[in-house]
Amino acid sequence: MCVQCLMLSLCVCVCVCVCVCVCVCVCCSFFLSCESIGKNRAQAATEFLQELNSDVSGNFVEESPDKLLDNDPEFFHRFSLVIGVQLPESTCQRLGAVLWSAGVPFLVCRTYGLVGYMRLVVKEHTVVESHPDNALEDLRLDQPFTELRNHISSYHLDSMDKKDHSHTPWIIVIAKYLEKWYNEHNCQLPKNYKEKEVFRQLIRDGIRKNENGAPEEEENFDEAIKNVNTALNPTKISSAVDDIFNCVQCENITSQTSAFWMMARGVRDFVQNEGNGSLPVRGTIPDMIADSDKFINLQNVYREKALQDAAVVSKHIQSHLQAVGKPSESISEQDIKLFCKSAAFLRVVRCRSLAEEYSTDTFQKDTITSCMDSPDSEMVLYLMLRSVDRFYQQHSRYPGVYNYQVEEDISKLKLCVNSLLQEHGLSVNVKDDYVHEFCRYGTAEPHTVASFLGGAAAQEAIKLITHQFVPFNNTFIYNAMSQTSATFQL
Amino acid sequence: MLKLREKKRRRIEELTEKMAVDVGSTGDWDGRWSHVQKFLERSGPFTHPDFEASEETLQFLLDTCKILVIGAGGLGCELLKNLALSGFRHIHVVDMDTIDVSNLNRQFLFRSKDVGRPKADVAADFVNSRVPGCHVVPHFKKIQDFDESFYRQFHIIVCGLDSIIARRWMNGMLLSLLVYEDGVLDPSSIIPLIDGGTEGFKGNARVILPGMTACIDCTLELYPPQINFPMCTIASMPRLPEHCIEYVRILQWPKEKPFGDGVALDGDNPEHIQWVFQKSLERAAEFNITGVTYRLTQGVIKRIIPAVASTNAVIAAACATEVFKIATSAYIPLNNYLVFNDVDGLYTYTFEAERKDNCSACSQVPQKLQFPPSAKLQEVLEYLTENASLQMKSPAITATLEGKNKTLYLQTVASIEERTRPNLCKTLKELGLADGQELAVADVTTPQTVLFKLNFTS
Numbered sequence: 001m002c003v004q005c006l007m008l009s010l011c012v013c014v015c016v017c018v019c020v021c022v023c024v025c026v027c028c029s030f031f032l033s034c035e036s037i038g039k040n041r042a043q044a045a046t047e048f049l050q051e052l053n054s055d056v057s058g059n060f061v062e063e064s065p066d067k068l069l070d071n072d073p074e075f076f077h078r079f080s081l082v083i084g085v086q087l088p089e090s091t092c093q094r095l096g097a098v099l100w101s102a103g104v105p106f107l108v109c110r111t112y113g114l115v116g117y118m119r120l121v122v123k124e125h126t127v128v129e130s131h132p133d134n135a136l137e138d139l140r141l142d143q144p145f146t147e148l149r150n151h152i153s154s155y156h157l158d159s160m161d162k163k164d165h166s167h168t169p170w171i172i173v174i175a176k177y178l179e180k181w182y183n184e185h186n187c188q189l190p191k192n193y194k195e196k197e198v199f200r201q202l203i204r205d206g207i208r209k210n211e212n213g214a215p216e217e218e219e220n221f222d223e224a225i226k227n228v229n230t231a232l233n234p235t236k237i238s239s240a241v242d243d244i245f246n247c248v249q250c251e252n253i254t255s256q257t258s259a260f261w262m263m264a265r266g267v268r269d270f271v272q273n274e275g276n277g278s279l280p281v282r283g284t285i286p287d288m289i290a291d292s293d294k295f296i297n298l299q300n301v302y303r304e305k306a307l308q309d310a311a312v313v314s315k316h317i318q319s320h321l322q323a324v325g326k327p328s329e330s331i332s333e334q335d336i337k338l339f340c341k342s343a344a345f346l347r348v349v350r351c352r353s354l355a356e357e358y359s360t361d362t363f364q365k366d367t368i369t370s371c372m373d374s375p376d377s378e379m380v381l382y383l384m385l386r387s388v389d390r391f392y393q394q395h396s397r398y399p400g401v402y403n404y405q406v407e408e409d410i411s412k413l414k415l416c417v418n419s420l421l422q423e424h425g426l427s428v429n430v431k432d433d434y435v436h437e438f439c440r441y442g443t444a445e446p447h448t449v450a451s452f453l454g455g456a457a458a459q460e461a462i463k464l465i466t467h468q469f470v471p472f473n474n475t476f477i478y479n480a481m482s483q484t485s486a487t488f489q490l
Numbered sequence: 491m492l493k494l495r496e497k498k499r500r501r502i503e504e505l506t507e508k509m510a511v512d513v514g515s516t517g518d519w520d521g522r523w524s525h526v527q528k529f530l531e532r533s534g535p536f537t538h539p540d541f542e543a544s545e546e547t548l549q550f551l552l553d554t555c556k557i558l559v560i561g562a563g564g565l566g567c568e569l570l571k572n573l574a575l576s577g578f579r580h581i582h583v584v585d586m587d588t589i590d591v592s593n594l595n596r597q598f599l600f601r602s603k604d605v606g607r608p609k610a611d612v613a614a615d616f617v618n619s620r621v622p623g624c625h626v627v628p629h630f631k632k633i634q635d636f637d638e639s640f641y642r643q644f645h646i647i648v649c650g651l652d653s654i655i656a657r658r659w660m661n662g663m664l665l666s667l668l669v670y671e672d673g674v675l676d677p678s679s680i681i682p683l684i685d686g687g688t689e690g691f692k693g694n695a696r697v698i699l700p701g702m703t704a705c706i707d708c709t710l711e712l713y714p715p716q717i718n719f720p721m722c723t724i725a726s727m728p729r730l731p732e733h734c735i736e737y738v739r740i741l742q743w744p745k746e747k748p749f750g751d752g753v754a755l756d757g758d759n760p761e762h763i764q765w766v767f768q769k770s771l772e773r774a775a776e777f778n779i780t781g782v783t784y785r786l787t788q789g790v791i792k793r794i795i796p797a798v799a800s801t802n803a804v805i806a807a808a809c810a811t812e813v814f815k816i817a818t819s820a821y822i823p824l825n826n827y828l829v830f831n832d833v834d835g836l837y838t839y840t841f842e843a844e845r846k847d848n849c850s851a852c853s854q855v856p857q858k859l860q861f862p863p864s865a866k867l868q869e870v871l872e873y874l875t876e877n878a879s880l881q882m883k884s885p886a887i888t889a890t891l892e893g894k895n896k897t898l899y900l901q902t903v904a905s906i907e908e909r910t911r912p913n914l915c916k917t918l919k920e921l922g923l924a925d926g927q928e929l930a931v932a933d934v935t936t937p938q939t940v941l942f943k944l945n946f947t948s
Contacts, residue, residue: 029575030571030575030620030621033620051601052598113528114821130834131833132833132834133831133833133834167727287729287730288729289723290727290729291727292727292728292729292777292778292779293777295729296729296777296778296779299729403531403532406532432535433535433536436534436535437534437535437536440528440532440533440534441528442528442532444524444525444526444528444529445525446525446526446529446576446811446814447525447571447572447575447576447810448572448576448807448808448810448811448814449807449811451568451571451572451803451806451807451810452803452804452807452808452811454803455799455800455801455802455803455804455807456800456804456832456836458799458800458803459691459798459800459801459832460832460836462800469691469832469833469834470833470834470835471835472835472836473835476835476836478838480808480811481536481821482824482840483695483808483811483812483824483828483838483840484838484840485836485838487835487836
């Protein structure tokens with residue numbers, strides 16, 4: 001069901017389904033109609049979904065995933081992404097194994113009553129453009145490069161006329177007052193709140209005064225004061241980026257090395273040499289009160305330095321490409337520039353395989369146990385999903401589908417919960433209420449829960465395909481009863 | 491709330507008695523609502539304390555419950571689909587817009603052939619034909635075109651709006667429906683308001699029980715201020731391509747009237763955008779600014795906020811789940827604010843927004859205005875618009891002077907604006923206002939006049 005919500009956003013889709021549309025499907029599916037009853041579900045859904053976007057190429061296969069896994073597992077190799085929806089555990093595991101060895105990302109989606117579940121399985125997913133929400137600027141005020149230093153020294157605040165003084169970019173203002181501060185503080189940056197407060201006052205005192213001794217309106221100085229907090233952060237490489245540089249893929253460059261790791265190596269070489277421990281300059285500055293000339297000139301100082309640094313990185317990359325016998329055009333200048341600009345925000349996501357998650361040797365015992373310290377944590381919903389799968393294995397059906405089954409299935413499901421916990425040596429408490437609730441669900445797929453998960457999954461799929469923004473890692477649980485969610489790494 | 495629930499349940503009983511339903515005659519096939527039924531006909535450990543498993547609740551949903559959806563855009567399309575597939579059959583939808591080609595990437599009830607038609611009409615047609623038995627009634631109108639008698643007929647109202655002003659108006663309307671008996675709120679006069687909002691990859695969903703929980707105005711400060719560039723930057727000191735575009739839009743267009751006298755800049759007219767684009771390039775060239783593109787030009791002029799189908803799906807789903815919970819008492823509703831962001835993984839945060847003791851919309855506390863008698867009316871006007879808790883748009887101020895109702899200032903009617911403009915430079919004393927005087931303020935952000943008490947400070 002939620003697959004249809006997913007399809008609303010995706011470009012190319014192949015629906016694989018052996019099921020025939022039954023009345024129940026139609027009631028909770030928007031892309032099936034009464035006339036669909038009796039037809040193959042994949043076929044019917046594909047037809048309706050194609051209405052949404054004429055540029056989308058949609059196909060369907062009338063076959064069960066299990067049969068395909070038996071007869072033609074290579075069918076799945078051709079896709080950039082495979083999304084599995086409401087698959088029984090055994091099918092999921094089989095498909096997961098095939099896709100893991102083929103290196104195809106696998107997104108598992110499931111709704112069960114008022115619970116939504118997603119699991120991402122991808123060996124390594126690299127992101128250059130992560131688009132972080134609150135990115136700090138790269139201003140280098142703590143270690144101005146030569147051109148910036150020269151540009152700053154071209155300003156003489158005290159001798160400027162009123163107009164120029166109040167239209168000087170705050171970056172310059174802070175830089176100038178930092179020089180004053182260094183003289184009195186042994187070239188040490190203001191370190192703590194107290195020192196920053198004194199530094200702010202230093203700038204405040206620099207605001208020009210009128211004939212009556214009252215401070216003039218100098219918005220650029222107000223901006224400088226506001227930005228002291230972040231502008232003086234020491235330029236440093238985040239641990240996430242450091243980890244990337246320390247990866248074996250970054251160290252061992254071969255002809256199989258992807259563009260991402262090639263470029264990462266190029267930046268690492270820069271950092272260790274010309275960059276003196278810093279990344280290539282990003283090259284952007286935020287907008288600020290200033291006259292056009294002063295702003296553009298300052299912006300150009302950063303821009304040109306960024307171009308320079310990117311050119312050096314490019315040289316490093318070229319030498320690696322050469323060393324492994326690949327042509328220099330393999331990686332475009334445009335890509336290198338973008339990589340350098342995004343260097344501070346590179347991300348790599350690695351998910352454990354389903355096999356690792358399920359094996360009693362390698363499952364995440366500590367994570368599960370500590371989450372269950374709060375017995376109503378979303379982790380209990382994960383354990384319940386595992387338990388209903390166990391129930392299905394044993395009884396070839398899910399619990400509580402028919403009203404008469406609800407009562408008796410509660411004790412049967414509880415046995416499954418206990419055996420699951422025992423096998424994994426988990427001494428956690430799963431409240432009876434959850435066992436009851438999952439029997440009550442009886443595999444109902446309320447539309448709104450499916451729609452929530454479909455929307456969430458569609459966006460993760462887009463992240464995986466575009467390599468922009470960061471996908472979750474690796475288990476997402478949505479609780480529609482409490483409207484809460486959690487992400488676990490299992 | 492218990493009283494309300496009881497009254498509702500009594501209402502269900504009465505109405506089901508009146509309308510003996512024959513399942514067959516409504517075209518419901520066997521098992522059609524089985525997914526929904528599991529939540530209504532089975533008892534469970536997490537249900538609302540007032541919940542009673544019963545077959546009547548489904549009938550209430552199908553035959554009686556009346557929902558109003560405000561907006562038939564990104565959120566509205568999703569909401570209509572969600573409600574229709576959850577068993578709600580009596581749905582009204584209000585939207586004042588017509589379909590634009592840029593809507594088609596996410597407002598999936600519309601196709602290219604529908605461009606130009608009213609959103610409400612097309613949305614209703616689509617849902618009614620796709621979901622047999624569902625009866626969506628469209629209203630190609632503004633929310634302000636309706637009065638209390640319209641809104642009073644609904645059990646629950648759910649909003650998928652794109653404007654804070656409209657939300658506040660809706661909020662005010664539902665507050666005005668509340669009935670107090672001897673200072674005690676009559677719970678059956680409460681119409682729950684579910685509000686959803688999205689912007690790019692962020693969204694929120696909230697449940698508002700007017701008169702009981704935090705209302706829109708209680709949390710006004712949560713909304714970030716809209717970015718408008720200062721005039722001096724636009725006029726003489728541009729630094730960004732956006733400044734250049736705003737220069738052409740605000741200053742050059744009115745001056746040069748490129749398409750004739752009185753022809754306003756139309757963001758949907760490619761010729762207009764092309765003109766602005768060219769002029770913006772020229773302006774940018776003067777200042778050595780790079781980055782002006784056709785797309786940026788369009789984005790700035792139309793104030794385009796990026797919209798993504800998936801965020802709308804998520805938020806509308808959360809909202810519809812709450813509508814279901816409240817209509818059926820199946821579970822305790824969200825209490826009361828959900829925030830969602832999927833820029834980096836998926837993040838949700840659920841918290842209880844608190845009522846503001848002196849909220850200008852929902853508290854019974856009279857609003858105060860503290861000014862010296864020498865203050866000019868202009869200052870009062872600025873306070874009403876700039877204060878973070880009030881954020882009025884174009885307030886009209888009236889006062890009772892010498893037994894007569896006098897308009898001190900009103901912006902929205904040109905002739906009255908001209909007549910009352912000189913009052914802005916007069917002091918409160920000069921205008922004849924006294925300490926303790928009541929001022930009545932009307933504004934687009936509320937359907938009801940807000941009363942302020944004027945306190946003179948020394």
